[in-house]
Amino acid sequence: MKYLSIDQCDAYYGKLKVLDCVSLDIEKGDVLSLIGPSGSGKSTLLRVLVGLNKPAAGRILLEGQEIDYQNKRSLKRARDRFAIVFQQYNLFQNMTALKNVTIAPVKIQRRPKKEVEDEAVALLNKVGLGEKLKSYPDELSGGQQQRVAIARALALKPEILLLDEVTSALDPELINEVLDTIRLLTQETRTMIIVSHEMSFVREVSSKVAFMDAGCILEVGEPRLIMENPGTDRAREFMTKILHH
Amino acid sequence: MWDRVAEELPRFFTYYNVVFFLKAMFTTFLLSLIGCVLGSIFGGLLAVIKITKSKVLWPLRALALVYVEFFRRIPFLVTLLLIFFFFQAFGLEVSVFTVALVSVWVIATAFIAEIVRSGLEAVPTTQWEAAAVMNFNLLQTLGTVILPQAWKVILPPAFSFFVLFIKDTALASQIGVVELTYSAKVLNNKGFSAALAFGVVLLLYYILSYPLAKFGAWMEMKLEISKHRSM
Amino acid sequence: MNYTIHFSQVVEYIPYLIGGAWISLQVAFLAFCGGMVIGLFGAMAKTFGGVIIRRVVDAYVSFITNTPQLVQIYFLYFALPEAGIVLDSYEAVLLGMTLNAGGYLTEIQRAGFLSVRRSELEAAETLGMNLMQQVRYVILPHIMKVLFPSLSNLYILMTLGTSMAAIFGLEELTGRALNINAETFRSIEVFSLTAVLYFFVTVAASLTLLFVGRVFFRVKGKVF
Numbered sequence: 070m071k072y073l074s075i076d077q078c079d080a081y082y083g084k085l086k087v088l089d090c091v092s093l094d095i096e097k098g099d100v101l102s103l104i105g106p107s108g109s110g111k112s113t114l115l116r117v118l119v120g121l122n123k124p125a126a127g128r129i130l131l132e133g134q135e136i137d138y139q140n141k142r143s144l145k146r147a148r149d150r151f152a153i154v155f156q157q158y159n160l161f162q163n164m165t166a167l168k169n170v171t172i173a174p175v176k177i178q179r180r181p182k183k184e185v186e187d188e189a190v191a192l193l194n195k196v197g198l199g200e201k202l203k204s205y206p207d208e209l210s211g212g213q214q215q216r217v218a219i220a221r222a223l224a225l226k227p228e229i230l231l232l233d234e235v236t237s238a239l240d241p242e243l244i245n246e247v248l249d250t251i252r253l254l255t256q257e258t259r260t261m262i263i264v265s266h267e268m269s270f271v272r273e274v275s276s277k278v279a280f281m282d283a284g285c286i287l288e289v290g291e292p293r294l295i296m297e298n299p300g301t302d303r304a305r306e307f308m309t310k311i312l313h314h
Numbered sequence: 315m316w317d318r319v320a321e322e323l324p325r326f327f328t329y330y331n332v333v334f335f336l337k338a339m340f341t342t343f344l345l346s347l348i349g350c351v352l353g354s355i356f357g358g359l360l361a362v363i364k365i366t367k368s369k370v371l372w373p374l375r376a377l378a379l380v381y382v383e384f385f386r387r388i389p390f391l392v393t394l395l396l397i398f399f400f401f402q403a404f405g406l407e408v409s410v411f412t413v414a415l416v417s418v419w420v421i422a423t424a425f426i427a428e429i430v431r432s433g434l435e436a437v438p439t440t441q442w443e444a445a446a447v448m449n450f451n452l453l454q455t456l457g458t459v460i461l462p463q464a465w466k467v468i469l470p471p472a473f474s475f476f477v478l479f480i481k482d483t484a485l486a487s488q489i490g491v492v493e494l495t496y497s498a499k500v501l502n503n504k505g506f507s508a509a510l511a512f513g514v515v516l517l518l519y520y521i522l523s524y525p526l527a528k529f530g531a532w533m534e535m536k537l538e539i540s541k542h543r544s545m
Numbered sequence: 546m547n548y549t550i551h552f553s554q555v556v557e558y559i560p561y562l563i564g565g566a567w568i569s570l571q572v573a574f575l576a577f578c579g580g581m582v583i584g585l586f587g588a589m590a591k592t593f594g595g596v597i598i599r600r601v602v603d604a605y606v607s608f609i610t611n612t613p614q615l616v617q618i619y620f621l622y623f624a625l626p627e628a629g630i631v632l633d634s635y636e637a638v639l640l641g642m643t644l645n646a647g648g649y650l651t652e653i654q655r656a657g658f659l660s661v662r663r664s665e666l667e668a669a670e671t672l673g674m675n676l677m678q679q680v681r682y683v684i685l686p687h688i689m690k691v692l693f694p695s696l697s698n699l700y701i702l703m704t705l706g707t708s709m710a711a712i713f714g715l716e717e718l719t720g721r722a723l724n725i726n727a728e729t730f731r732s733i734e735v736f737s738l739t740a741v742l743y744f745f746v747t748v749a750a751s752l753t754l755l756f757v758g759r760v761f762f763r764v765k766g767k768v769f
Contacts, residue, residue, distance in 0.1 A: 173450070402732070485615060512624050
């Protein structure tokens with residue numbers, strides 16, 4: 070039994086089909102990277118997993134159990150097990166960095182406040198923002214906000230961490246600090262799905278790479294294999310374009 | 315006209331009359347204030363109802379929509395009369411002030427519901443999404459994330475509505491509420507020059523409205539600045 | 546409840562009420578036109594005039610926007626006769642509403658004036674347009690597009706505002722409703738009907754304005 074199994078999923082954005090018969094299996098501890106051109110459905114796949122887009126067809130199974138995205142309780146349980154970091158960080162603007170990280174564990178997971186706070190401080194220190202606990206998002210740079218977002222996701226103690234193009238909205242000089250943070254995370258045993266355009270980074274940290282185009286998964290396999298010697302034409306086209314940047 | 319006004323002035327501004335005017339002014343102010351505060355509470359509720367998505371609640375949503383669209387497109391005088399006759403039909407003995415207050419309340423609810431809805435929409439969807447994926451329910455999302463951000467967009471137009479409504483309360487005079495307009499009529503009927511009576515009342519409305527309007531504008535400016543606090 | 550609803554007794558009066566609605570629309574229209582003229586002068590005075598004229602216009606606008614239209618009309622109707630000027634109900638209401646509209650329209654049109662950017666005018670000039678052409682092809686369309694929402698909004702408010710004319714005996718919609726009420730005592734039915742008519746009148750007005758806006762001025766908007 071696979072840990073996370075996506076089975077022939079379709080998804081639409083209005084009339085546009087953004088996921089076309091997508092199937093993917095993920096083992097516990099996998100660091101799976103999704104690469105491909107813009108609009109290929111990578112982010113959509115992550116959004117579908119957390120229920121922000123409803124799948125029109127197909128099934129998604131977590132530890133063999135199907136997630137029913139139409140059912141409130143099933144969706145809630147699924148969301149308990151995932152955590153997502155968005156491209157635009159989406160920090161709560163009216164809360165400090167610390168509050169952003171502690172609010173969900175305290176209010177939703179109902180964990181004891183002191184324990185959550187101590188952990189939050191540790192997490193923010195880990196991502197290098199120990200000095201910025203009381204700062205508001207609009208006082209932080211993009212890179213800093215993204216690291217808070219990562220800390221916020223980690224505080225939820227998720228089983229699967231989803232990173233949706235987390236460096237794409239950042240100024241170039243801020244990208245590395247975030248990548249460093251993510252690198253740390255990949256070194257711990259954690260199941261992660263990363264959507265990224267940072268090819269060398271993807272190659273370095275992933276245990277598996279999937280290439281998507283036009284809503285379909287065209288190739289899945291070892292990073293080196295997919296990225297150096299792609300099987301399909303589309304993938305080859307993409308890799309040449311990317312590498313000859 | 316001016317001669318008459320000049321001649322009547324001392325008789326006009328007796329202690330009794332001045333107190334009468336001040337009380338009427340206070341009534342005008344209270345009508346708008348209490349009506350709008352109550353309207354804010356219920357208007358906020360209607361706005362929240364309108365953003366729910368569950369299928370079960372659709373009749374409530376439909377009702378909210380009809381209510382808001384309807385009462386925003388009817389003259390205050392007509393609403394006032396309708397409510398007046400409603401109370402009468404049900405045999406309820408209430409003061410005309412109560413009737414007027416309920417009317418202000420009913421209308422304020424409709425207008426403020428729209429203002430709140432606008433404010434909620436001003437908060438980016440991404441904030442809603444971030445809360446949703448962390449399993450916040452609607453009330454939690456509203457309370458901890460959305461409202462703290464939306465209130466800055468809601469308060470200025472809501473306050474401005476309150477100041478605006480002070481002028482509309484003039485119509486309550488038609489059902490006998492002793493507010494500012496009514497007081498002018500009373501004094502005119504007592505024999506005082508209409509120019510004097512209505513002139514003074516116009517001035518009193520101005521004194522009530524102008525500072526409040528200026529305050530509203532100042533508040534709007536401060537909130538606008540605080541939105542761009544550290545940029 | 547010691548009152549039973551009998552709409553049947555009131556239904557025959559519907560044409561009469563609709564006639565009243567028509568009068569409401571006429572009054573609002575006339576007052577709006579008059580107000581636009583006042584507004585134009587006021588806006589021009591504020592944009593191009595000297596200090597004194599600007600202060601005068603400011604005072605006028607401030608007075609209008611901070612006092613109730615009802616009391617303004619009361620003053621015209623009851624106080625002016627003391628100065629020798631007697632207006633009948635219709636004249637007082639129309640004048641009052643026009644002056645009231647003028648105050649708001651001065652502000653609206655002034656905003657319109659301000660919205661025309663110098664760069665647009667310069668561009669028009671370099672294209673060889675003289676002043677008249679500039680006004681017609683650049684300034685006016687731009688202003689109309691910018692102001693259209695405010696103008697529509699005001700017009701709707703004025704249409705609703707005509708209901709206070711009933712207080713002065715005018716037989717517009719509310720006035721006629723009061724007449725019917727006096728005859729039949731079917732208060733709730735009459736005023737519910739009146740409310741519904743006002744609703745439809747404003748929706749119709751909104752739709753018309755939307756249509757006019759889209760067709761003539763390329764303005765997009767929504768009713769609900």
